[in-house]
Amino acid sequence: MPGSTQGFDLNDKIESTYSPRQMALRRFMANKAAVVSCFILGALTLFVVLAPFTARYGVNEAVQVPPNSFLTPRTQAWLGTDDIGRDLYSRLIYGVRVSLLIGLASGLISVTLGALVGAVAGFRGGKFDDIMMRVTDLFLAFPFLVSLLVVRNVLGALTWLRPITGDMSSVRFIIFLFGIFGWMGVARIVRGQVLSLKEREFVEAARAVGASRRYIIIRHLLPNSVGPIMVALTFSIVGAIIGESTLAFFGYGPQAGDGATSLGILVGTAKGAVLTGFWWLAVFPCMALTVIALSINFIGDALRDATDPRLDRGAK
Amino acid sequence: MFRYIFRRAAWSVPTLMLVTFMVYIALRIGTNPVESYKRINPRATKEKIQEYIDINGLDPNYVKGYFTWLKNFLTGNWPRSIKGSREVWPALKDAMANTLRLGTVASVVGIFFGLITGVFAALKPGGRRDIFFTTSAFVGISVPPFISAILLQLLFAVYWQRWFGSSLFPTSGVYPAGHVGFNLFLMLKFMALPTIVVAIQIVAIYSRYMRSSLIEVLNSDYMRTARSKGISERRILFNHGMRNALIPLVTIAALDFGSIVGGLIITENIFSYPGMGLYFLKSFGEGDFPLLMPWMVVIVSSVLAFNLLADIAYAWLDPRIRLE
Numbered sequence: 001m002p003g004s005t006q007g008f009d010l011n012d013k014i015e016s017t018y019s020p021r022q023m024a025l026r027r028f029m030a031n032k033a034a035v036v037s038c039f040i041l042g043a044l045t046l047f048v049v050l051a052p053f054t055a056r057y058g059v060n061e062a063v064q065v066p067p068n069s070f071l072t073p074r075t076q077a078w079l080g081t082d083d084i085g086r087d088l089y090s091r092l093i094y095g096v097r098v099s100l101l102i103g104l105a106s107g108l109i110s111v112t113l114g115a116l117v118g119a120v121a122g123f124r125g126g127k128f129d130d131i132m133m134r135v136t137d138l139f140l141a142f143p144f145l146v147s148l149l150v151v152r153n154v155l156g157a158l159t160w161l162r163p164i165t166g167d168m169s170s171v172r173f174i175i176f177l178f179g180i181f182g183w184m185g186v187a188r189i190v191r192g193q194v195l196s197l198k199e200r201e202f203v204e205a206a207r208a209v210g211a212s213r214r215y216i217i218i219r220h221l222l223p224n225s226v227g228p229i230m231v232a233l234t235f236s237i238v239g240a241i242i243g244e245s246t247l248a249f250f251g252y253g254p255q256a257g258d259g260a261t262s263l264g265i266l267v268g269t270a271k272g273a274v275l276t277g278f279w280w281l282a283v284f285p286c287m288a289l290t291v292i293a294l295s296i297n298f299i300g301d302a303l304r305d306a307t308d309p310r311l312d313r314g315a316k
Numbered sequence: 317m318f319r320y321i322f323r324r325a326a327w328s329v330p331t332l333m334l335v336t337f338m339v340y341i342a343l344r345i346g347t348n349p350v351e352s353y354k355r356i357n358p359r360a361t362k363e364k365i366q367e368y369i370d371i372n373g374l375d376p377n378y379v380k381g382y383f384t385w386l387k388n389f390l391t392g393n394w395p396r397s398i399k400g401s402r403e404v405w406p407a408l409k410d411a412m413a414n415t416l417r418l419g420t421v422a423s424v425v426g427i428f429f430g431l432i433t434g435v436f437a438a439l440k441p442g443g444r445r446d447i448f449f450t451t452s453a454f455v456g457i458s459v460p461p462f463i464s465a466i467l468l469q470l471l472f473a474v475y476w477q478r479w480f481g482s483s484l485f486p487t488s489g490v491y492p493a494g495h496v497g498f499n500l501f502l503m504l505k506f507m508a509l510p511t512i513v514v515a516i517q518i519v520a521i522y523s524r525y526m527r528s529s530l531i532e533v534l535n536s537d538y539m540r541t542a543r544s545k546g547i548s549e550r551r552i553l554f555n556h557g558m559r560n561a562l563i564p565l566v567t568i569a570a571l572d573f574g575s576i577v578g579g580l581i582i583t584e585n586i587f588s589y590p591g592m593g594l595y596f597l598k599s600f601g602e603g604d605f606p607l608l609m610p611w612m613v614v615i616v617s618s619v620l621a622f623n624l625l626a627d628i629a630y631a632w633l634d635p636r637i638r639l640e
Contacts, residue, residue, distance in 0.1 A: 143578035145578050157345045157348065242460045245460065249462050279474075283467070290459050
């Protein structure tokens with residue numbers, strides 16, 4: 001069958017003319033859910049960054065003179081109003097802005113910290129590695145909310161940390177908390193990658209020509225772990241966003257000083273709105289959180305499939 | 317085998333002590349037990365406070381204090397709660413029973429449906445059914461439990477009542493207010509919504525694991541061998557495929573114990589279900605050290621026990637595992 005042989009050759013050629021990075025990009029683009037998620041997240045980010053133009057009212061501004069509380073969705077307030085007459089649509093935009101900031105900032109902190117710790121632990125092995133892994137195992141085995149609350153209170157009680165973390169009810173503290181909290185998952189992923197990389201020839205070659213440990217980690221191991229690190233970044237971003245909402249839901253989140261808001265605060269007020277039947281206060285913040293969490297998870301999943309060629313998904 | 321089990325079990329005792337010591341320090345820094353005692357009991361005399369410090373092992377020296385606490389804990393000399401001076405054990409026992417009930421029902425329901433959907437998805441990877449189940453499981457994992465709880469409450473309790481006159485499921489508690497005695501039907505009705513919320517997570521987790529595990533097994537060589545011998549498809553799936561696919565799931569079951577308890581805590585709080593989660597959040601909010609420490613011991617021991625159980629089951633199920 002000459003046709004099929006030719007087709008095989010052709011495919012082979014196409015595959016080989018792309019760099020691994022381009023191949024990963026192609027695989028990522030082939031995942032429709034992830035591409036759609038990218039668009040949604042991009043649009044959302046643009047929307048909330050331009051909050052002064054897209055929001056219809058200020059974050060702490062009433063829609064109209066009283067009576068204005070618990071208005072159902074209408075042209076004046078597209079998504080209804082809350083207990084003191086503030087526009088839910090505008091507050092949602094400001095809230096998503098804060099939540100995305102928390103996710104991104106603490107995601108970056110935990111990825112930097114986790115990648116370094118994971119790379120060093122995986123590369124050096126020995127006692128340091130053992131202790132690191134035991135500690136992360138322990139934390140990950142605990143119920144998430146329990147360790148989160150306990151760590152939060154411990155961090156808040158350490159007065160010498162105050163200048164860095166700020167007050168316990170501030171957004172800065174939450175960012176710091178999830179940065180501290182999220183590195184463990186990242187460290188685990190990066191460590192696994194480094195463990196398999198360090199036996200490879202190019203690392204051995206680098207060692208043979210006398211490269212220092214630091215050089216090998218920074219120039220060889222970390223750049224070759226970009227895929228897993230990106231995946232870990234998406235997971236820690238979504239973890240921080242959901243974690244903030246969970247904390248706020250139970251009343252341990254950032255406090256709403258001056259009407260400031262976050263997705264967590266909005267979802268937290270939803271708890272009180274449910275039994276009284278003010279459905280819009282519950283449904284819209286929950287929907288926003290779900291859409292954000294789903295999109296980031298889809299992207300992370302696609303990134304993992306795209307950057308790990310060994311993973312075949314079993315779909316063939 | 318027995319030596320292996322014995323050694324693993326023996327190791328869990330020092331681990332338990334180390335972890336409870338860390339929890340002890342964390343709680344002392346995080347909740348400041350003495351201050352909370354003074355806050356809840358503003359008229360407590362100096363002797364009362366000193367008595368509280370002594371029995372709880374709240375010595376300024378953490379190591380000394382920990383061992384005082386441990387001694388009192390082991391000898392059954394448990395301090396009373398700081399609010400209302402209640403006995404700790406009855407409250408803990410009730411909470412444990414309630415959570416165990418909710419957790420068991422949710423796990424059974426969740427694992428059952430999770431495995432079934434996982435198998436269906438794995439039978440034809442890439443098919444329409446596979447895409448449906450995989451996507452649903454993905455959504456199930458991504459949506460935090462409190463969101464599904466809120467939406468279910470809104471739908472089945474609040475709006476059901478508006479539309480049909482009476483709510484389908486109650487939203488809080490184990491029994492209606494003032495109910496005495498045991499009533500299975502009422503209990504199940506009250507447990508329905510929290511069970512669904514917890515089970516959604518479990519279904520999603522297990523469905524994903526079962527799918528990938530079964531796909532791997534179905535593509536392995538011994539499946540081809542079994543087919544070539546002419547064994548029926550049904551027998552291949554159940555006797556060869558499922559059996560081997562379930563082995564890795566055992567470890568996952570234990571490792572996910574923490575996340576299931578985490579989901580339970582959140583769910584219980586939303587539905588005011590008087591279990592371990594509500595117990596924890598209440599006592600944590602009040603900084604109630606005498607209530608918190610036994611709770612932590614229970615959780616830490618169950619996490620360790622599940623890990624141990626998983627290792628043993630794994631070694632027992634998979635003869636290729638080397639015990640040394």
